[in-house]
Every structure is written in structure tokens, then in C-alpha cells.
Amino acid sequence: MTDEIVNDTNNIDRAVGGTVFERFFTGRSEANYVAPKTLFMTADYVNLTVFETDDGLVMVDCGTLETAPKVYEEIRKHTDLPLHTVIYTHGHLDHAFGLQPWLDAGEKPRIIAHENVVQRFKSYMRTGPLNSHINKVQFGIEAGLKWPETSGEFFWPDVTYRNQLSLRVGGERFELFHAKGETDDATWVWAAERSIVCTGDLWEEILPNCGNPQKVQRYPEGWADALEAIASVDAKLLLPGHGQPIEGNEQIRACCHNVAEALRAIVRQALDGLNSGKNHEEIMQSIQIPEQLKQFFYIDPLYDRPEFIARNVIRQYGGWWDGFSSHLLPAPMREQSAVITELAGGTEAMIEKAYQLADSNLPLACHLAEWAALAEPDNDKAQQCVIDIFNKRAEGEISLMGRGIFSHAVRQAEKALAAK
Ligand SMILES: [Zn+2]
Incomplete structure (x- = not known):
């Protein structure tokens, strides 16, 4: 010894x-x-x-x-x-x-x-x-x-x-x-x-x-x-x-x-949001790590994000309904995607817009890519669009949890392409 x-x-x-x-x-x-x-x-x-x-x-x-x-x-x-x-x-x-x-x-x-x-x-x-x-x-x-x-x-x-x-x-x-x-x-x-x-x-x-x-x-x-x-x-x-x-x-x-x-700041922000009648989306937009704490390396959101912690607070104190009435008993995402894509002028138009938005509004681009692939799963370009857009999202995502889920979308699209 x-x-x-x-x-x-x-x-x-x-x-x-x-x-x-x-x-x-x-x-x-x-x-x-x-x-x-x-x-x-x-x-x-x-x-x-x-x-x-x-x-x-x-x-x-x-x-x-x-x-x-x-x-x-x-x-x-x-x-x-x-x-x-x-x-x-x-x-x-x-x-x-x-x-x-x-x-x-x-x-x-x-x-x-x-x-x-x-x-x-x-x-x-x-x-x-x-x-x-x-x-x-x-x-x-x-x-x-x-x-x-x-x-x-x-x-x-x-x-x-x-x-x-x-x-x-x-x-x-x-x-x-x-x-x-x-x-x-x-x-x-x-x-x-x-x-x-x-x-x-x-x-x-x-x-x-x-x-x-x-x-x-x-x-x-x-x-x-x-x-x-x-x-x-x-x-x-x-x-x-x-x-x-x-x-x-x-x-x-x-x-x-x-x-x-x-942690207490995130809890306060989430509870304030719930108490003031905000919907979940509005609450998410208000969640911040206090400025004076961001300097500490041990508060970096490398694994989890403050928004995800706030979601847990909501789950602990509230229900799962997010405040949008159509989300209570929603139409299947596939149906929503098909109609949205049709109104957008078709899958090609949706894909084009997704790529256009990729630099200026990546979260929105992700919706468009997902809608295109859900509307037309057999369309190679739609699956490729998911791969490209979600790869970009994963690369820029600081949290491992977020990166994991975005990368999963990429792998699913790659599988869909390989299966053809
Ligand atoms: Zn552990």
C-alpha cells in the first residue's frame, strides 16, 4: 500500500x-x-x-x-x-x-x-x-x-x-x-x-x-x-x-x-411561465442560464440544455398538453406533412425552401425537411434533404442529447435511402 x-x-x-x-x-x-x-x-x-x-x-x-x-x-x-x-x-x-x-x-x-x-x-x-x-x-x-x-x-x-x-x-x-x-x-x-x-x-x-x-x-x-x-x-x-x-x-x-x-433560475423561469399562462413554446423561448453564470465551464450545456430541464419542470408541475389546441388530439404528422407540402407547391418546392433556410433559420429548415420526407418517404431528394439539414443541425448543436436525436434523424434517412 x-x-x-x-x-x-x-x-x-x-x-x-x-x-x-x-x-x-x-x-x-x-x-x-x-x-x-x-x-x-x-x-x-x-x-x-x-x-x-x-x-x-x-x-x-x-x-x-x-x-x-x-x-x-x-x-x-x-x-x-x-x-x-x-x-x-x-x-x-x-x-x-x-x-x-x-x-x-x-x-x-x-x-x-x-x-x-x-x-x-x-x-x-x-x-x-x-x-x-x-x-x-x-x-x-x-x-x-x-x-x-x-x-x-x-x-x-x-x-x-x-x-x-x-x-x-x-x-x-x-x-x-x-x-x-x-x-x-x-x-x-x-x-x-x-x-x-x-x-x-x-x-x-x-x-x-x-x-x-x-x-x-x-x-x-x-x-x-x-x-x-x-x-x-x-x-x-x-x-x-x-x-x-x-x-x-x-x-x-x-x-x-x-x-x-x-438550476433554480431555470425552475423559476419555467414556473413563472406556467403561472402566467404561457404555453410551452412561449416558456421555452424565455429559458436562459443567468448571464453571470455562463462564464463557468461547469455550467456549459454540453450534455443537456436549459430548455430540456425546463420541460422537466413543466412535466413535474403541469401536464403534457403544450397549449396548442390542435395538438391535443392531432392529425398524424404524415397527413399534416402531406397537406403542408401540397400547399407549398410540392415536395421539390419544400426541399428547395429547406435548403434556402438552412443558414438563416436552421430549426425551421428542419421542419421543412421532415415534412418533405414524411409527405413523400420514397423521394430520394427528400431523404437526402433530411440527411443534409439534420447533419448541419447536429454539427452545430452543443448538447449531446440534442446531437443524438438530430443524428438519429440522419441515420433513419440514410437507412431509408439504403433500403431502396
Ligand atoms: Zn453517471
Whole structure:
């Protein structure tokens, strides 16, 4: 066991921009001590922390199925202590599925998670194909992602809790706090004697992934509450679920407060819109990250967008009807597209106008391209128009969620052309 400490965590001056993967690929693919008896590493794109205690290892998250052997090897380079406790910060695939090599080696850890992790795993067992599809669109993984669907593919928690849980391992205190943020099953961990906080995905070094257009309800206010609670403990080192660690109590507090404020501002704007009787479209037009917060790289909307977060607020407090009466029980898009295209003077005219608008009003051009292809799916030029216009849209889109869906439109059109 070595206590060599890599203390290059004070990286708070990173540039605004880049991509989410530049943030998530931290360059920490090898396990290193970031504090005494505290190992930290990034398994491809997700982080995990291992605390060495007198009774064995306390592991916060265990990575993915795929990266598990590498994680095991890395941790075992530094310590042969038994794996005593595993804490899931939530039940997502990148955080709670990397235990197999440990079990194969004969370890018998106690697994602790929020009680909703159990519900999440059960829901995964019912929605495998849906989740595969969502991730196919989101990340452009055409082959699909193998989703765990049978009970034996999950590492089920042995101990669950509801609000807060105090643990003692090796004489050391670990406080677990529940939060609702990206998920409804989140836990953040306060290692009080070390002044270290493990946030899971409550800190991601980007604007919180709190509005994913394809996924279940997320909780911007719960997320802000959790960040403020994290800021209130006297942490000297923040070890996140994604992105780089943050060192220093003042930095940690400032970062958490700023992200919380960004979320609260979005919630305020969405609720003000709902309360003043605006329709969803009008609300979307008023959603802004406050000007003074845009300077912070960790509020960049590289994964999710403020508009998508606002949609989640609307879903949480209101209904799905967007305020346009014709959208309540709408005519099929294909029929709408056919009539609009006919009135426009035909598919050729629609395609021409889409290309004309591509530079000046790309969102509008996307509607025209989609209408043309829906009106006349067998028209090669219409499908090519979708490819060109949505490629341009995807290239210019800052959020991974947005880019994923625009690129999906391109792939669908490419498939339609190839099928002929
Ligand atoms: Zn994650």
C-alpha cells in the first residue's frame, strides 16, 4: 500500500466549451491516491472512489460491466484489503454494474444503496428494449447497448435506506444522504474524518443532466437542494461521478452554489411561465442560464440544455398538453406533412425552401425537411434533404442529447435511402 498522493486536483480554471466526453475522459484511467488511503480513478468515463479502512475497502460506485476487470486490476495494484462495503451513488449502468471480478475473486462485500435503486433495477427488468433504444438514439450506438434484464445480471443491494444512513467501517464514519437529482435513487457520501465528499452524478462538471428528452422524470430542485447540502459540509475534496475532482472548501462551495443557482433560475423561469399562462413554446423561448453564470465551464450545456430541464419542470408541475389546441388530439404528422407540402407547391418546392433556410433559420429548415420526407418517404431528394439539414443541425448543436436525436434523424434517412 502506498500513500503517494496526486494532488493536481485544483483544476477549476478549465476553459468553457469542448464536449462532454472531453470532460468525462479525465485522463485518470489509472487508480491513484488523491488523499491518504483514498484511491480515485476514471473507468472510461465514470469515476469511482475507494477508501481504505482498518476493516477493508469502502468503494463508492464500481463502474460498468465492461470496465470492471480494469478497475479491479487498478485497485489491486495498490491494496489487497478485502472489499468490505460498496455504496452505489445511484443505479445507473455506469455506476453499479462492475462488481463481477470482485465476486469472482471471492470478495463478499456488503452493498448499500438508496431503496429506490431496487425499484430502478426492477423497472430495468421490464424495459430493456426501451432502454436499449433510448441509448441507441442518445449515443448513436447502432448495435444497441445490452441492457441487463434478468435478476442475475444485477448486483442487488443488501442494505437500503430512505433518508440518511450513518455507517462505521474500520472505526471511521461515512454518512450517506439521499437526494433526488438526475435520478430518484441518489446517494452522496460524506467521509467526515477525511473531509471528502463523493457526489455521484450530483456533480458532473457540466450543466446538470436534468432534462434528458427521452428519459424519466428528473428533479432540478432536489438537485439544487443536494448541491447546497454538499456545499454546507466542510469538504476539502469533492470526488464526483464524472469530471475532475475539486479541491478546496471555498472552490467546492462556490461550484455547488453556482450550479444550484443555475438550476433554480431555470425552475423559476419555467414556473413563472406556467403561472402566467404561457404555453410551452412561449416558456421555452424565455429559458436562459443567468448571464453571470455562463462564464463557468461547469455550467456549459454540453450534455443537456436549459430548455430540456425546463420541460422537466413543466412535466413535474403541469401536464403534457403544450397549449396548442390542435395538438391535443392531432392529425398524424404524415397527413399534416402531406397537406403542408401540397400547399407549398410540392415536395421539390419544400426541399428547395429547406435548403434556402438552412443558414438563416436552421430549426425551421428542419421542419421543412421532415415534412418533405414524411409527405413523400420514397423521394430520394427528400431523404437526402433530411440527411443534409439534420447533419448541419447536429454539427452545430452543443448538447449531446440534442446531437443524438438530430443524428438519429440522419441515420433513419440514410437507412431509408439504403433500403431502396
Ligand atoms: Zn453517471
